[in-house]
Amino acid sequence: MAALRRNLSRWVPEALRIGRLRGLHSFNEPLISEKFQLHEIVKSMVHEERISLEDALIDIEAKVEEHIRLTDATKVGKCESQLERMIPNIHKYGRFFSPLPLREAFHEMERLMPVSHRCHVPVSFHEIRHIFNLAQVKAIVNSVALLTFDGDKTLYNDRSSLSASSPLVNPLVNHIRAGLNVALVTAVGDPRPEAFESRLRGLMDVLKEEDEELSSRVFVIGGQCNFLFRCEKGRLIPVQDSHWKDPLVMSWDPKVQPISKH
Numbered sequence: 001m002a003a004l005r006r007n008l009s010r011w012v013p014e015a016l017r018i019g020r021l022r023g024l025h026s027f028n029e030p031l032i033s034e035k036f037q038l039h040e041i042v043k044s045m046v047h048e049e050r051i052s053l054e055d056a057l058i059d060i061e062a063k064v065e066e067h068i069r070l071t072d073a074t075k076v077g078k079c080e081s082q083l084e085r086m087i088p089n090i091h092k093y094g095r096f097f098s099p100l101p102l103r104e105a106f107h108e109m110e111r112l113m114p115v116s117h118r119c120h121v122p123v124s125f126h127e128i129r130h131i132f133n134l135a136q137v138k139a140i141v142n143s144v145a146l147l148t149f150d151g152d153k154t155l156y157n158d159r160s161s162l163s164a165s166s167p168l169v170n171p172l173v174n175h176i177r178a179g180l181n182v183a184l185v186t187a188v189g190d191p192r193p194e195a196f197e198s199r200l201r202g203l204m205d206v207l208k209e210e211d212e213e214l215s216s217r218v219f220v221i222g223g224q225c226n227f228l229f230r231c232e233k234g235r236l237i238p239v240q241d242s243h244w245k246d247p248l249v250m251s252w253d254p255k256v257q258p259i260s261k262h
Contacts, residue, residue: 037087039128046123053116053123057102057131068096098139105135147175151186151199164202173206181217189223193236196220196229208234 045056067081218231229236
């Protein structure tokens, strides 16, 4: 009996934990899948309607262009576009800021990985998503002014730092030299610049040898947008809150108000 009680004491909390996770997953799943409806539509056109991948992408590209044109004309989020009729709630996720050159992205991907030439393996969801991502990059390549990156598992390994030997240092410096602004946007909550300098050590060491104008294009936003730093000759300098925070946010009382138990 004692053994049974011990086992139950372990199994019941674990069962409750798994149940809560499944409940959370069931709640989030529709929200997560909605964001990929364009990808799923292309996949359905290819797999079920037997339309070629290129023709499906051309069709969606045209629908996105029409949606942008009608949205800009009406000045409201919702419009009577073909895309809106296919995805009635697409306006909830905001407007399209640029066309999607999907056909161009498709041909570039075909040169690297000819997915449309396969006879027995259909194009996958992840390959379609890659084409969409490439199209988005192509759409903004001539207008982008700021590149933002997460830290952990993006610029460097989890709880690590960007070392001088990292293969990402030279591309980052080249982007900065080309006139782009680069920012590390991280959840690390520390008001001290040294905490972020150590994470970007490889980049900071290079910027020490560069002119001040170049290093001034590097920023760090930390603590879920609570701290902003700008770079000066390889050192991070805190930016005063009044120079960049919304006045409404500045007016908030920083003290946490207790919640009544009644």
